[in-house]
Amino acid sequence: MTSAVSALSRAELEARLEEAEETLRAIREGEIDALVVRGADAEQVFTLEGGGQSYRTFMEAMDVGAAAFDHDGQLLYANQALCTLLDCPHGSLTAPALIALLDPVNQAAFQSLLAQAQQERQSAEIHLRVGNAERSMLLTGTPLEFGIVQGAAVTFTDISEREQAAAARESERLARAILASANEAVIVCDRAGHVTHLNGAAMRICAEAPVGKTFAEAIALGFPEASELMSSDDIVTMATAGLPVQGLEAAVRTPSAAITDVMISAAPLVVSGERTQGCVVTLVDLSQRKAAERHQSLLMGELDHRVKNTLTMVMAICARTAAHERTIEEFQKSFTGRIQALAATHTLLSNASWQNLQIRDVLAAELAPFASLSSGRILTEGLDIAVEAKMAVSLGLVFHELTTNAVKYGALSIPAGRISVRRIADGDEALTIEWREHDGPPVTPPQSSGFGQTLISRSLGSGGAKLEFSPAGVVCQISIPKS
Amino acid sequence: MADPIKLVLYVAGETPKSLAAIRNLEKICAEHLAGKYRVEVIDLKKSPQLAREHGIVAIPTLVKELPVPIRKIIGDLSDTPKVLVHLAVEESSS
Numbered sequence: 197m198t199s200a201v202s203a204l205s206r207a208e209l210e211a212r213l214e215e216a217e218e219t220l221r222a223i224r225e226g227e228i229d230a231l232v233v234r235g236a237d238a239e240q241v242f243t244l245e246g247g248g249q250s251y252r253t254f255m256e257a258m259d260v261g262a263a264a265f266d267h268d269g270q271l272l273y274a275n276q277a278l279c280t281l282l283d284c285p286h287g288s289l290t291a292p293a294l295i296a297l298l299d300p301v302n303q304a305a306f307q308s309l310l311a312q313a314q315q316e317r318q319s320a321e322i323h324l325r326v327g328n329a330e331r332s333m334l335l336t337g338t339p340l341e342f343g344i345v346q347g348a349a350v351t352f353t354d355i356s357e358r359e360q361a362a363a364a365r366e367s368e369r370l371a372r373a374i375l376a377s378a379n380e381a382v383i384v385c386d387r388a389g390h391v392t393h394l395n396g397a398a399m400r401i402c403a404e405a406p407v408g409k410t411f412a413e414a415i416a417l418g419f420p421e422a423s424e425l426m427s428s429d430d431i432v433t434m435a436t437a438g439l440p441v442q443g444l445e446a447a448v449r450t451p452s453a454a455i456t457d458v459m460i461s462a463a464p465l466v467v468s469g470e471r472t473q474g475c476v477v478t479l480v481d482l483s484q485r486k487a488a489e490r491h492q493s494l495l496m497g498e499l500d501h502r503v504k505n506t507l508t509m510v511m512a513i514c515a516r517t518a519a520h521e522r523t524i525e526e527f528q529k530s531f532t533g534r535i536q537a538l539a540a541t542h543t544l545l546s547n548a549s550w551q552n553l554q555i556r557d558v559l560a561a562e563l564a565p566f567a568s569l570s571s572g573r574i575l576t577e578g579l580d581i582a583v584e585a586k587m588a589v590s591l592g593l594v595f596h597e598l599t600t601n602a603v604k605y606g607a608l609s610i611p612a613g614r615i616s617v618r619r620i621a622d623g624d625e626a627l628t629i630e631w632r633e634h635d636g637p638p639v640t641p642p643q644s645s646g647f648g649q650t651l652i653s654r655s656l657g658s659g660g661a662k663l664e665f666s667p668a669g670v671v672c673q674i675s676i677p678k679s
Numbered sequence: 680m681a682d683p684i685k686l687v688l689y690v691a692g693e694t695p696k697s698l699a700a701i702r703n704l705e706k707i708c709a710e711h712l713a714g715k716y717r718v719e720v721i722d723l724k725k726s727p728q729l730a731r732e733h734g735i736v737a738i739p740t741l742v743k744e745l746p747v748p749i750r751k752i753i754g755d756l757s758d759t760p761k762v763l764v765h766l767a768v769e770e771s772s773s
Contacts, residue, residue, distance in 0.1 A: 227754030230691030230738035345695035
């Protein structure tokens with residue numbers, strides 16, 4: 197060895213020394229990570245990676261994608277799982293190839309993660325395109341020493357499915373919220389016609405625990421307009437077969453239902469593709485409209501009935517008045533007065549929508565041309581009693597006759613005269629009202645019974661009126677039957 | 680036209696420094712020696728006996744074989760100016 201060295205020139209020796217010093221410096225400064233040792237037979241290479249091989253072995257054992265990067269961000273190693281995830285052959289993945297999968301925004305996020313992961317644990321969500329598919333990955337980087345090299349290990353977890361599942365859950369939640377928020381009752385049935393979903397409005401018209409039942413079991417409907425030939429299940433069958441049903445009116449017959457009439461529409465339920473998954477049935481509450489229609493129909497019938505009654509009454513009044521009056525003028529005056537009495541009561545009834553008319557109102561209307569109830573000449577007591585329309589008409593005519601008589605011959609014929617109208621009895625079947633005149637001229641009973649008296653005594657049906665021509669003033673007790 | 684610079688890079692499989700040296704040499708060649716070099720990479724993990732030809736001790740090591748004199752640059756070649764000096768390649772000559 198000595199001879200070999202001595203044979204070298206100074207320049208060569210200097211070069212060898214420089215190389216030896218350079219080797220030592222490189223070792224000291226960590227620029228090399230392998231050494232060649234000459235053994236007895238051959239050279240052997242020893243790496244200074246320390247656990248270098250073990251980290252690769254460990255990474256390969258991981259299910260998630262994992263990669264090691266040095267402090268410059270260069271890829272040192274990528275495991276099989278990551279190569280599979282990114283659809284590239286094992287061993288071919290490089291940092292530039294990985295970067296190329298990312299758009300500029302995700303590149304920046306990835307580079308930032310890699311830089312920070314050299315110092316501390318860091319996570320970020322990255323979106324990249326593998327083939328034609330968008331993938332979302334959760335990257336977690338941690339500082340790691342690969343022998344003498346500082347770097348970072350990054351795991352790649354594919355969260356695309358998790359995100360898709362979350363999106364599906366959100367979509368389901370949204371669909372349920374829409375269903376719940378709908379004002380109309382909405383019922384969803386599967387292909388077999390069993391109820392799978394329904395909202396709160398639908399719960400109110402369905403039988404108890406409708407989910408799982410057939411549509412017809414869940415909600416009892418009748419179809420009067422279809423002559424009852426149709427059934428609830430027919431609607432579901434049609435809609436599931438792809439034939440929408442629109443605006444069919446039905447009566448709800450579920451005993452517990454709060455509504456009575458609905459308008460039904462049904463449409464096929466197509467979730468994805470073209471196959472029908474079932475149907476969606478919506479039921480709009482028609483109860484109020486139907487009730488209004490029924491009320492209107494009732495009123496029309498009632499009006500018809502009343503018009504006929506009134507005409508009959510007018511004809512009777514005309515005939516009777518004609519029989520009792522001697523001249524055309526007298527007839528005209530009496531007849532007009534009686535028709536006006538009828539009209540006054542009708543006006544009252546009309547204003548009160550034919551409901552809740554009180555005896556006091558009828559009296560006031562008939563007395564109105566001659567005296568008001570507040571004038572002091574008329575004393576009323578206990579007349580705040582409702583009477584039905586038919587009775588009000590009769591009572592109006594009776595008050596008209598009494599008033600006309602009082603104006604002609606009784607208490608209203610002189611300024612000092614007064615009339616008291618009081619309820620004097622209130623039995624279970626009838627109540628009695630007394631018309632009593634005071635301070636009028638002395639009364640003498642009429643020679644003959646006029647139509648007025650006849651009307652008074654006959655017009656109250658099962659009730660009746662008792663007329664007494666007392667000298668101090670006319671007294672009439674009117675019995676009003678309670679309906 | 681001058682003879683190309685012949686370089687031999689000795690690495691040990693895929694150790695971090697070997698990978699860094701390959702990367703750095705690719706960059707230097709592309710940026711400073713365009714069209715004027717020939718590189719041979721020798722993996723001593725696979726063929727350790729090839730270390731004997733240039734008396735390689737530390738890995739990675741780059742050997743400039745041509746033009747003579749032979750020069751060795753030990754380390755991952757991250758210090759570009761130092762590498763260029765050792766290769767006797769001036770910026771202006773590139």
